[in-house]
Amino acid sequence: MQILPRHYVFLGLFLLIGITMALDISVDVKVSPYTKKMHAYIDSLPEGSTLIISFDHEASSLPEIRPIALAMLRHSFQKNFKLIGVSLYPEGTLIGYRLMKNIAKEYDKTYGDDFVYLGFRPQYIAAILAMGESIESTYPQDYLGNDYNSIPMLSNIQNYDDIEAVISIADGSLTTHWIEYGGQFNIKILGAVTAAMVTTYDPYLSSNQMTAMIGGLRGAAEYEKLLGMKGGGSRGMLAQSAAHLYIIFLVILGNIFYFRSRKKGGKS
Numbered sequence: 001m002q003i004l005p006r007h008y009v010f011l012g013l014f015l016l017i018g019i020t021m022a023l024d025i026s027v028d029v030k031v032s033p034y035t036k037k038m039h040a041y042i043d044s045l046p047e048g049s050t051l052i053i054s055f056d057h058e059a060s061s062l063p064e065i066r067p068i069a070l071a072m073l074r075h076s077f078q079k080n081f082k083l084i085g086v087s088l089y090p091e092g093t094l095i096g097y098r099l100m101k102n103i104a105k106e107y108d109k110t111y112g113d114d115f116v117y118l119g120f121r122p123q124y125i126a127a128i129l130a131m132g133e134s135i136e137s138t139y140p141q142d143y144l145g146n147d148y149n150s151i152p153m154l155s156n157i158q159n160y161d162d163i164e165a166v167i168s169i170a171d172g173s174l175t176t177h178w179i180e181y182g183g184q185f186n187i188k189i190l191g192a193v194t195a196a197m198v199t200t201y202d203p204y205l206s207s208n209q210m211t212a213m214i215g216g217l218r219g220a221a222e223y224e225k226l227l228g229m230k231g232g233g234s235r236g237m238l239a240q241s242a243a244h245l246y247i248i249f250l251v252i253l254g255n256i257f258y259f260r261s262r263k264k265g266g267k268s
Helices: 005-022 033-044 059-078 090-106 124-133 174-185 195-206 216-227 232-263
Strands: 050-056 082-087 115-120 165-170 188-193 212-215
Touching: 005 232, 033 059, 033 188, 033 212, 033 216, 050 059, 050 090, 050 174, 059 082, 059 090, 059 165, 059 188, 059 216, 059 232, 082 090, 090 115, 124 174, 165 174, 174 188, 174 195, 188 195, 195 212, 195 216, 212 216, 216 232
Parallel strands: 050 082, 050 165, 082 115, 165 188, 188 212
Antiparallel strands: none
């Protein structure tokens, strides 16, 4: 196979990102008002509060979503919250369970007492509305097949009246459905979304239909800074910044070759 110049470009980008991700270097970021508001709200909740964390994303967005999800889970377990995991996307179901289970181990949290994972239900609008009436009726069993009423943590959880807030970790529009349908039950909605979706949810944040929001890899890095820990957000920001500089370098280099070619009368 003939090796073309673009192959070297892709190889260079691959090596650059691989090296920067391997380095134990954190990028110092200025924390945005969005992230400060999210952190302040979660920090204001009393210990023992019950939150629903909804993994509303596909596997393709995991590189950006995972650091956000880990930051939210770590803060929640630090605060000794009781966490109920659900998913409105089939793809996010197993991912959410593994993330919750792994972070729970870091904080010595016990399944059934400190967190539980209910999993996926089809027809997300119907699922959101049904949980407003009865979570047990919507999820008679958890993701592992345990009966709802056999799980100690859920003994006093009937519906959204017993939940402090819902954190929707999303790469698309599913947070909108939590706002529009879950909001009918006066439940607080928090968004942890990809950077591309931040402007979509700005109006909901301005109108107080959504309580707080963080967005993208930068939001994860900012949240990690507020928590005083290193994570995928900080490393990802370094790799992202390096990739942007690499592309700028290639644009400059390409223009240099182009103008030199024109000066010599060659083909561009």
